[in-house]
Amino acid sequence: MTLELLSTTEMADADRRAPAAGAPAEALMEAAGRAVADAALDLWPLARRVVVMAGPGNNGGDGYVAARLLAARGLEVAVAALVPRERLKGDAAAAAGRWEGPVVPLAEAEFSGADVVIDALFGAGLSRALDGAAANAVERLRTAAVPTLAVDVPSGLDGDTGRPAGQGAVVRAGATVTFVRLKPGHVLYPGRALCGRLVLADIGMPERVVESVGATVFLNRPALWLAALPRPEPEGHKYGRGHCVVWTGPEFATGAARLSAVAALRAGAGAVTLIGPPSALRIHAAHVTAVMLRPADDAAGFAAAVALRRTDAAVVGPGAGEGVEEIVRRALDLAGAVVLDADALTAFAGRPEDLAAAIAARPDRPVVVTPHEGEFGRLFGDAAPSGSKLERAREAAVRLGAVVALKGPDTVVASLDGRAAIADNAPPYLATAGAGDVLAGIAAGLLAQRTPAFEAAAAAVWIHGEAAKAIGRGLIADDLPGALPAVLAALD
Numbered sequence: 001m002t003l004e005l006l007s008t009t010e011m012a013d014a015d016r017r018a019p020a021a022g023a024p025a026e027a028l029m030e031a032a033g034r035a036v037a038d039a040a041l042d043l044w045p046l047a048r049r050v051v052v053m054a055g056p057g058n059n060g061g062d063g064y065v066a067a068r069l070l071a072a073r074g075l076e077v078a079v080a081a082l083v084p085r086e087r088l089k090g091d092a093a094a095a096a097g098r099w100e101g102p103v104v105p106l107a108e109a110e111f112s113g114a115d116v117v118i119d120a121l122f123g124a125g126l127s128r129a130l131d132g133a134a135a136n137a138v139e140r141l142r143t144a145a146v147p148t149l150a151v152d153v154p155s156g157l158d159g160d161t162g163r164p165a166g167q168g169a170v171v172r173a174g175a176t177v178t179f180v181r182l183k184p185g186h187v188l189y190p191g192r193a194l195c196g197r198l199v200l201a202d203i204g205m206p207e208r209v210v211e212s213v214g215a216t217v218f219l220n221r222p223a224l225w226l227a228a229l230p231r232p233e234p235e236g237h238k239y240g241r242g243h244c245v246v247w248t249g250p251e252f253a254t255g256a257a258r259l260s261a262v263a264a265l266r267a268g269a270g271a272v273t274l275i276g277p278p279s280a281l282r283i284h285a286a287h288v289t290a291v292m293l294r295p296a297d298d299a300a301g302f303a304a305a306v307a308l309r310r311t312d313a314a315v316v317g318p319g320a321g322e323g324v325e326e327i328v329r330r331a332l333d334l335a336g337a338v339v340l341d342a343d344a345l346t347a348f349a350g351r352p353e354d355l356a357a358a359i360a361a362r363p364d365r366p367v368v369v370t371p372h373e374g375e376f377g378r379l380f381g382d383a384a385p386s387g388s389k390l391e392r393a394r395e396a397a398v399r400l401g402a403v404v405a406l407k408g409p410d411t412v413v414a415s416l417d418g419r420a421a422i423a424d425n426a427p428p429y430l431a432t433a434g435a436g437d438v439l440a441g442i443a444a445g446l447l448a449q450r451t452p453a454f455e456a457a458a459a460a461v462w463i464h465g466e467a468a469k470a471i472g473r474g475l476i477a478d479d480l481p482g483a484l485p486a487v488l489a490a491l492d
């Protein structure tokens with residue numbers, strides 16, 4: 001699968017440029033309709049009766065093409081039209097003109113007799129809520145519970161945000177056929193769930209047209225960052241693979257920091273040191289062997305411990321405890337790269353500009369912040385970025401001057417240069433206590449080896465998801481570091 005995700009504006013741009021590049025719009029529509037018909041036959045081979053809901057634009061045009069091709073294959077097809085055919089324009093009008101079967105007004109369509117409903121009401125570019133006969137049809141379709149194949153997106157879904165356009169109704173599809181490239185709304189929740197199974201169809205859009213729109217959002221897959229991952233040098237020294245430090249909080253909350261430290265080591269850091277109160281280090285000593293321990297009672301002690309040896313990456317946050325602002329500041333002062341998570345972000349609750357200023361004081365050294373939604377909300381307080389998850393992660397990256405991994409089932413990694421990666425490989429059982437601490441450690445382990453920040457964060461997110469998949473149900477965070485070698489080996 002190609003990695004670029006096209007925004008609806010970029011997709012419309014590509015549509016406009018296609019004819020000059022040798023791909024006339026009517027040929028693209030014919031190919032799109034054919035892909036829809038093929039998917040219907042493929043996914044529901046026993047279906048005999050099909051209702052095609054056709055909207056006022058080109059999405060409806062694709063529906064008319066699919067109707068014609070399915071009828072030609074002997075299926076009983078009726079079109080349920082949102083607007084009379086005479087009101088269609090351009091290619092959609094031409095496609096509707098070639099449909100010789102029955103057309104009923106959408107308001108009068110009967111879904112319960114159909115084996116499959118094809119939803120060609122609206123495409124990914126819809127910006128306002130479905131209303132009138134369209135909204136009503138979505139509700140009737142829901143109660144009829146007929147399998148539904150969506151064209152481009154389930155109608156009502158905003159293809160950029162993955163949320164209902166204008167907070168209106170959205171079709172819940174069993175499968176969705178989209179064209180040329182996936183859109184962010186196919187991957188971001190709740191869109192991903194509403195799409196059902198995704199089919200990406202090649203409709204003959206010239207590749208150079210897609211390249212010319214300059215996509216900046218990508219599916220998070222190895223091809224995006226593999227070339228940036230460290231390759232151990234055969235003659236390398238352990239410090240050549242980077243030294244990572246992890247701040248540990250008090251003795252009764254050591255687990256999180258330990259998960260980060262072990263994950264950083266597993267991700268390939270040459271050496272990892274836990275730094276913190278001696279009482280906490282005694283607990284760590286009972287659990288870890290390869291991780292080094294260095295006592296420090298406060299921020300000054302932390303700074304002294306960090307300064308003892310070159311520190312290529314630092315993790316502050318997992319199990320750090322309250323009031324770690326000063327530890328964060330020292331880490332930002334002294335370490336090569338810094339990963340801030342959990343308590344480190346909460347220490348700046350409602351003061352994101354203070355964190356941004358501390359980050360700005362160390363230009364050219366990477367910072368990755370890894371909030372979940374709760375930490376994100378606390379950090380930004382009343383001035384929290386709004387919009388889709390993609391927009392919020394991107395705005396946060398710019399405001400903080402850091403790479404942001406906004407976690408969840410569709411983790412978005414946003415860089416400062418506008419690139420973003422959306423993950424689609426996290427299994428649901430990854431939502432478990434301590435999993436985020438492991439993610440912070442993987443990112444730090446990669447950063448310690450000089451992986452650039454965006455690539456390190458995106459790779460960490462993907463690797464973390466794959467490790468979880470390898471473990472399966474019953475996963476606890478303690479299992480994740482041990483699952484990393486197999487995932488990393490598969491990348492070699």
Ligand SMILES: NC(=O)C1=CN([C@@H]2O[C@H](COP(=O)(O)OP(=O)(O)OC[C@H]3O[C@@H](n4cnc5c(N)ncnc54)[C@H](O)[C@@H]3O)[C@@H](O)[C@H]2O)[C@@H](O)CC1
Binds near residue numbers: 032062123151179
């Ligand atoms: N991307 C591509 O390369 C191709 C796209 N095609 C199809 O073209 C579609 C996009 O076509 P359009 O841009 O015409 O988009 P739509 O088919 O979604 O229709 C948009 C039309 O609906 C109107 N509208 C928007 N919101 C409305 C609302 N809430 N109530 C009533 N009317 C509303 C708009 O004013 C506009 O006229 C895609 O979804 C896809 O199915 C294909 O035909 C072929 C190639």
Ligand SMILES: [K+]
Binds near residue numbers: 059123
């Ligand atoms: K649709």
